[in-house]
Amino acid sequence: MSSGRKSLSNSDALPAWGGRLDALVENKLTLSHDVAELHLYETFQRAQLVELTFDSPVLTSMLTGKKVMHIDALKPFDYLPGESLVLPANKPMKIDFPEATLQSPTRCLALTISDEFIQQTVNHLNEEYPRCEPSEVWEVNTNNYHLQNNFEISSLIDKIIRLYRENNVLKPFFIHNSLEELIVRLMQTQARRVLVDQARKYMSSHRLAFVVEYIRNNLTKALAIEELSNQACLSKSHFFRLFKNELGISPIQFILQERIRLAKQILSNPAKSITDACYESGFNSLTHFSSAFRTVERISPRQYKQQLS
Structure with a gap:
């Protein structure tokens, strides 16, 4: 790994990972495993164009604060908590830390895997x-x-x-x-x-993409697994297994998520009510709609609409 300029440590900075603080920029703790290393980074002051390279494929993930990433000829982009980057080995990057302070350090991890x-x-x-x-x-x-x-x-x-x-x-x-x-x-x-x-784009060449588009075009219908498997020209069991393998969720869970996504679009219209969102997104009762919405979004439809206004 290579890095840009570093600053002297400051006794007021408290590293979250323990150990001694060596630098305000790129303070790092590395933990090893036979096939992967976990690097935990903290930055306690603003910096620009700090260089970083890993010699193995790496997953980086933001924990707190904000970075601005410069990679290849891509337009610099914000990198925020809850986001990750997957990069090949030996990929040079330059990083800005526009908000890092002693009180609010920027923290991220890098997991290099063989x-x-x-x-x-x-x-x-x-x-x-x-x-x-x-x-x-x-x-x-x-x-x-x-x-x-x-x-x-x-x-x-x-x-x-x-x-x-x-x-x-x-x-x-x-x-x-x-x-x-x-x-x-x-x-x-x-x-x-x-x-x-x-x-x-892929519905003519990939049967699951076709099913995804079919679901979106028929959200107000009662969609059965048998109907979807027929659209994919697969048996029910084979379709269910392949759908869950590739998308990570079951067809029923996907239909629910798509209905909630549509309901959120409807709720964003000030002229539409919660009842409108319920029935126009394919639910057949307000109770079921409210329960499903809360399960997916962690808030009620009413709270969601209030946040929008």
Whole structure:
């Protein structure tokens, strides 16, 4: 790893990870495992164009504060808590820390994982859980992949930090399993982005993309698994398994999420009521709608609409 300028430590700065504070810029704690290293970073002062490179594929994830990332010829972009970046080995980056202070440090992690371990995990997944289309295989996209962490990935990141720091004779085993799950979750997230965010583009060549678009066009209908599996030209059991493998959730969960997404769009219209949002997004009762909305969004439809206004 290479880094830009550093400043002397300050006795007022309190590192969250323990140990001695060496620098206000790029103060780092590294914890090792046989196939991966966890690097925990804290920055206590503003800085610009701090250089950083890792010699293995890396997942970085923001914990607190804000960075501005400069990678290749991409336009510099904000990097915020709840977001992650997947980068290939030896990818140079430059980082701005526009908000770091002694009172509010910027914190992030970098998890470097060996190429061999990643490939073993990918190969195992392709052997045991092949993708829906024969022409496609599971793979990890490390080409500057920027993502919003979902609940599963956020939970895994928190778990991996905890595992690296705990004193347990089975720690290597737990870390190994968690790293495998993280790699698989990342592949599912990447596949989901293609199938869900670009469904219309791929619906003529990918049966699950076709089903995603079919669901969106028929949200007000009662959508049964048998109907969806027929659209995909698959048996019910095969369709259910492939859908969950590739998107990380069941078809029923996806339909629920899409109905809530549509309901949020309707609620954003001041002329529309909660009752309108309920029935126009495919729910058949206000009680069910309110319960489902709260499950997905953690607030009620009424609270959501109040926040908008």
